Amino acid sequence: MFKVIDSAVPIACWACSVGHNDSTLFCPHCSKIQPPPGGDYFSVFGLEPKLELDLPALEREFHRLSRKLHPDRFARALENEKQWSLADTALLNDAYRTLKNPLSRTEYLLKLVGVEIGEEHAGKNRANNGKDPSRVPADLLEEVFELNMQLEEMRMARKMGEEDPALEESLTEAKRKFDGLLEAVDENLRAEWKTWDQGSEAVRQAAQKKMAALLDRRRYLSNLVRDVTEALGA
Amino acid sequence: MAEGRVVGIDLGTTNSLVAYMQGDAPVVIPGVDGSNLVPSVVALDPIPAGGGRPTVTVGNSARKALIETPERVIYSVKRLMGRGLEEVQKELKLFPFHLAGDVEAGEVPRIQLGELRFTPPEISAYVLRQLKRNAERFFGAPVTQAVITVPAYFNDAQRQATKDAGRMAGLEVLRLVNEPTAAALAYGLDRANVGTIAVFDLGGGTFDISILKLRDGIFEVQSTNGDTHLGGDDIDNLLLAIALDEIHAEHGVDLRKHPGAVQAVRKAAIDAKIKLSAERIAHFDIELPNGDRYQREIPREVFEQLIEPVLERTAGPCKQALADAGLTPEQIDEVVLVGGSTRIPAVRQLVDDLFHLAARGKRPRIELNPDEVVALGAAVQADILAGASKTTEEMLLLDVTPLSLGIEALGGTVARIIQRNSTIPASATEHFTTGVDGQTNVAIHVVQGERELASDCRSLARFDLKGIPPMSAGLPRIEVKFLIDADGILKVSAREQRSGQAAKIEVKPTYGLTDEQVESMILESFDHAEEDFAKRLLIEARTEAETILAAVERAPASPAWKQLTGEERATIAAARDRLSAVKLGEDLAAIRNATLALDQATRRFAELMMEAAVSTALRGKTMNTAGEDLGEEVTAPHPMAAAEFK
Numbered sequence: 095m096f097k098v099i100d101s102a103v104p105i106a107c108w109a110c111s112v113g114h115n116d117s118t119l120f121c122p123h124c125s126k127i128q129p130p131p132g133g134d135y136f137s138v139f140g141l142e143p144k145l146e147l148d149l150p151a152l153e154r155e156f157h158r159l160s161r162k163l164h165p166d167r168f169a170r171a172l173e174n175e176k177q178w179s180l181a182d183t184a185l186l187n188d189a190y191r192t193l194k195n196p197l198s199r200t201e202y203l204l205k206l207v208g209v210e211i212g213e214e215h216a217g218k219n220r221a222n223n224g225k226d227p228s229r230v231p232a233d234l235l236e237e238v239f240e241l242n243m244q245l246e247e248m249r250m251a252r253k254m255g256e257e258d259p260a261l262e263e264s265l266t267e268a269k270r271k272f273d274g275l276l277e278a279v280d281e282n283l284r285a286e287w288k289t290w291d292q293g294s295e296a297v298r299q300a301a302q303k304k305m306a307a308l309l310d311r312r313r314y315l316s317n318l319v320r321d322v323t324e325a326l327g328a
Numbered sequence: 329m330a331e332g333r334v335v336g337i338d339l340g341t342t343n344s345l346v347a348y349m350q351g352d353a354p355v356v357i358p359g360v361d362g363s364n365l366v367p368s369v370v371a372l373d374p375i376p377a378g379g380g381r382p383t384v385t386v387g388n389s390a391r392k393a394l395i396e397t398p399e400r401v402i403y404s405v406k407r408l409m410g411r412g413l414e415e416v417q418k419e420l421k422l423f424p425f426h427l428a429g430d431v432e433a434g435e436v437p438r439i440q441l442g443e444l445r446f447t448p449p450e451i452s453a454y455v456l457r458q459l460k461r462n463a464e465r466f467f468g469a470p471v472t473q474a475v476i477t478v479p480a481y482f483n484d485a486q487r488q489a490t491k492d493a494g495r496m497a498g499l500e501v502l503r504l505v506n507e508p509t510a511a512a513l514a515y516g517l518d519r520a521n522v523g524t525i526a527v528f529d530l531g532g533g534t535f536d537i538s539i540l541k542l543r544d545g546i547f548e549v550q551s552t553n554g555d556t557h558l559g560g561d562d563i564d565n566l567l568l569a570i571a572l573d574e575i576h577a578e579h580g581v582d583l584r585k586h587p588g589a590v591q592a593v594r595k596a597a598i599d600a601k602i603k604l605s606a607e608r609i610a611h612f613d614i615e616l617p618n619g620d621r622y623q624r625e626i627p628r629e630v631f632e633q634l635i636e637p638v639l640e641r642t643a644g645p646c647k648q649a650l651a652d653a654g655l656t657p658e659q660i661d662e663v664v665l666v667g668g669s670t671r672i673p674a675v676r677q678l679v680d681d682l683f684h685l686a687a688r689g690k691r692p693r694i695e696l697n698p699d700e701v702v703a704l705g706a707a708v709q710a711d712i713l714a715g716a717s718k719t720t721e722e723m724l725l726l727d728v729t730p731l732s733l734g735i736e737a738l739g740g741t742v743a744r745i746i747q748r749n750s751t752i753p754a755s756a757t758e759h760f761t762t763g764v765d766g767q768t769n770v771a772i773h774v775v776q777g778e779r780e781l782a783s784d785c786r787s788l789a790r791f792d793l794k795g796i797p798p799m800s801a802g803l804p805r806i807e808v809k810f811l812i813d814a815d816g817i818l819k820v821s822a823r824e825q826r827s828g829q830a831a832k833i834e835v836k837p838t839y840g841l842t843d844e845q846v847e848s849m850i851l852e853s854f855d856h857a858e859e860d861f862a863k864r865l866l867i868e869a870r871t872e873a874e875t876i877l878a879a880v881e882r883a884p885a886s887p888a889w890k891q892l893t894g895e896e897r898a899t900i901a902a903a904r905d906r907l908s909a910v911k912l913g914e915d916l917a918a919i920r921n922a923t924l925a926l927d928q929a930t931r932r933f934a935e936l937m938m939e940a941a942v943s944t945a946l947r948g949k950t951m952n953t954a955g956e957d958l959g960e961e962v963t964a965p966h967p968m969a970a971a972e973f974k
Binding site: 157160161164165166167169170180181183184185187188190191 | 334502503543544546548709712713714715724725726750751752753754755756811813814
C-alpha cells in the first residue's frame, strides 16, 4: 500500500547517466528532475519516521520543494520531465497533507510499521461509523446508549418542528463532555508520540498498540460529537 | 519556430478577455473595435449565395445579429459546458436556442444553430479563436499557447470541456487556472506578499470564494467553495419577473409569450440594476404593445430587499470555506472583490459583514477593474509558465481541488479517496479485486461531490478494468491510481499486482467528448497555422472590411437611418469611401484603421438600430410575430448586457 508510486526505481539518472540512490527527487550530479522515488512520505522531506514534527520547518521544506517540482516549472519541458514533475508533486502534496495533520500522520506511521487500524479512510463508510456496537469503548457503553436515544428523540422533534429545551440542554451537556474526552485522547496521543519517537523497539511496539486504540476511540468520539452537533442543528 | 508568447484568457459567461504580460505588468489586449471585452456570443452568418459553409462571427458583431437572426445566435454557452443531456435540456428552457433534434442520451448535447449543430466546446472554441486572433493581430505573430481560467467550483467534466475547446481553437492549454486564484495573482503582484486573503467572485452566472495564504511569492489556496448557478443573472431574473407580473396585472399584457419582448424588458432590468449601484433610485419606462407605458420607480432600498435572498446564498459557501481553512473571519487580512456583481453596494455590505471588515478598519480591495482582474491574473500565470521573466520567477500558485473524489462502494455509498481542498496535483491509490471465480473485468464508478450517496454526487466516469487474468474470486489484486493533475482533471492508471500486468482501462466519461471527437472538431483555422501569417492577417482584415461595408450598404433601408443627422450620414459616407478605397490594397494598417474609423462613425447608428429592434420586439404581440413560449420560469441570461460600465 505504501509504495505509493509504482514506477520502476532507476539506478542511473535518465539525463546524465550518473548513478544515484532511489530516494532522490533530483539528480545530485546534473540537477534534473527524477521519477518519483520509492520511499515513504517522511523521506520525501528527508525525515526519519517521527511523530513529533516541526510544522513550520515542514511547511518551509514543502514550499522549497514545490518551487522546484511543481508542473508550473515544467510547462515547456520535455514530455518525460513533465510527467515526473506531475507525479513527484502529487507525491509531495500527498506527503505534506498526510504529515501536517497529527491524526493522519499517526495513522500513516502506524500503517507504515504494519499496525492494523480501524479504517482505511476517514469518512469512508460513514453510514456504519459509530453504529457498530462491538466498537463502542467499554467505559462509554451506557452513555452512548443513552445518547443515541436522545439523538433519535431530537431528530424526531426537529422533524415535527417541536422545541425541547430540556433535551437540547442535555445534548449540549453531552457534547461538552465528549469534547473534553476528545481533548484527553489527543493529550494521550501526544504523550505516546514522544514515547514512540524516543523509545526502543519494544517500547515502540507498546506505544503503537496504545496509539491504535486511541485512534479508534478518537474516531468514535468525533463521530459522536459530529452527530450531536448535527442534531443540535448548529 | 521559437516559442511564442503565452496569453491569459478569461473565458466568461457574458464576456471574454485575453491579456498578456507587458514587461512587469499584465494588460488586456483589445479587439479590433478597441474594446477589451469580447461578448461570449457566437453567430452563424447566412449561407453565402454560392453555397458552402456559412462563416461564424463572434463578439459585438454577433450580438448585433441577435436582433435580426436570433435563431442563428448562441450566448452564455459556459452554462452548458461539460453538462449532460438532461441538465442541458433543463437549462435550455431559459434560452431562445434549442438542442439538435437527433441528440441521443450519453452523447455530448449539440445545439442547433441555423442549419448546423455544435457542441458547447465548439461554440467556446469560436470565442477562443477570436481571442487568439485578437492577440495575433496585436503581436503581429502567431499565438499557440494559453492559460484559460475556469470557475474554481467547476467539476472535472466542465474543466475537460474547457480544455477541449482550447484544443479545437488551435491553442495548447498550458494550464487551467481557477478564476478567484487568478484574481489573487493579479492583486498579489505589486504588494508585499504576506498574509491571508479571501477572493469573493460574484460574476454573471457563477459564485466562487477562495481563501489563500500568501508567503514569499507562494500563493497557497487553503480552501474554496462556491455555487456554479449563482450570479448577476439571478438578480436580473428577479427584477424581470416583477416587471412582467406587473405589466400583466396592470396592463393586461402577457409579455412572457414573446421572447423578444422579454429580452427587451430584461435589458431594462439590467440597466436599472446597474444604475442602482451608483444612484438611490432607478426607473422602468417601457412602451407596451397596446400603447400604454409601464412606468415604475425602484428605490435602492426596495431593490436591496428584493435581492437579499440571492445575496444570502453566498454566505453559506463563505462560512464553509472559512471552516475548511480552519480560520475565523478576523484571520482574513484582505478581501478581494471580483466580478461585475460585486459593484452592487449591498454585495459589498454583505462581504463587510461576513468578514467583519469595517469593524477592523478594513475595506474590500477593488482597485483593479472587476471585469478584467481575472484575465490579468491569467496573464500573470501565463508568464509564470513561460518561465522567462524576472517579475514572476519567485511566484508559484498552489491550488486545490474544489470537490471530493470518490468511488461508488457497495450499497451505492461513496468511499472518498481524495478530500476536497486537497492541494493539486493529488493522488490516491486503491485496490480492487473480483467477486466471482474467473472474473476478468471490474467496473469502477468514479464520482465527485460531498454527498453520502453516489447517486447524489456528480458522476465522473465509469472505468472498466479489463484483461484481469482469470483467478479465484478475491485473489486478483488490482491497484488503481487516481491522480488529479494541476488543471484539476482526473487521470487514472491501473495494474494487476499478482500478474504484474497493466490492466487495460476503458474510460467512459459520463459527460464529455472522446479524444477522436475533439480531434475531428478542431476548427479549420488550425490547418492554416503554417500558412503565411501576414497573408492571413490581410485576408482577415479584408473580410472584416467587407462585413462592415455590407452592413453600411444596407443601412439606409433601416428606419434608424432617418434618425441620423445629415452630418452623421456624411461622416459615415466619407469613412465608407475611404475603406472601399484601401480595402484591396496590401497595407494592413490602412485597412484596419479605415475599418475602425467606419465602425466608430456608425456607432450611433448601431445604437439607434438596437433601440428600434427593442421596440419592435415589444410590439411583437400586436404584430402577432411568431414567438415561442419561454414558459413560466423566465431566467435566461441576457446577451445584451452593457459590455462595460463604470
